[in-house]
Amino acid sequence: MADATLLPTHPLEAHRDAFTALSAELATAGTDLAIELEPLTNAVDLRVDPAAVDAAALRDVVGGTLPTLPNTWTVVAGGRAVWLGPDEWLLTGERPARAWEEALHAVVGPHGGAAVDVSAQRTGVRLRGAGARALLAHGCALDLRPASFPPGSAAQTLLGQSGVLLTAEPDGFRLAVRTSYAGYVADWLLDATTEFRPRPTDQQRAEA
Structure with a gap:
């Protein structure tokens, strides 16, 4: 008989591939920024x-x-x-x-x-790399410079129009967001990375 055990699905599972592809694209372009889903906890x-x-x-x-x-x-x-x-x-x-x-x-x-x-209350996203601070600055009013928000810091704040629990990590930041707003935050992050992505060359535009 097949195993009928139900396994939990990450609330942002539908965004996993987009985050993975984006992080790979940024790495290829030499941008120190990666976005990944935090494991369920x-x-x-x-x-x-x-x-x-x-x-x-x-x-x-x-x-x-x-x-x-x-x-x-x-x-x-x-x-x-x-x-x-x-x-x-x-x-x-x-x-x-x-x-x-x-x-x-x-x-x-x-x-x-x-x-x-409150295990089902929030879901997490991890931002790694030097570009994480610049990305968050597009939608967060906090001063996230290391002198003001060093690793070990935490704050309940807004990112775009959503409340988040933001923690500073040694290699970036962690966002914990209410599950009902997780999709909005994920879409916001993907949209906010537009200026970090490599611009197509004239040849690529012509080929398109």
Whole structure:
């Protein structure tokens, strides 16, 4: 009997080939810019007053230290923790979301906190290379220069007309966007790369 197991499909699967072809085209032209889909990952939204909870117990279940500096992210076991507010973080990683949610709730629930599985809420796109900053500047009002937005930074902002969670990486940027707006952001990125693509030569125009 054939295996009938249903596998999750990336919300932007229909854009994967376009991103791959675009990245190859840019690389051939010598442009240091690539766009790729982030693998699907589990996510938990954590809310708690950090002063009210046992820090050691929370650190053990999170798998690392939560960022306390506004608009930053830190590495935790198997993923990352992104600061969203004084009492809110987005945890992402490969740990089973249900078990992670329950373990976190056991620690923060008695202190008025909450942990909610939001794995289906956002999808991710990765921008790599020196050209990523220039590309984002077409639709993001933040100052993304390394001095102002270095690796380890995070911000909830707009890209075009869509809200995104933007994180600065050592080799570029990561965009986490609500799944319902993911198609818009993907199309925006493809359109915004127009000026980065090589222009056809006179001979190519004639042949066309």
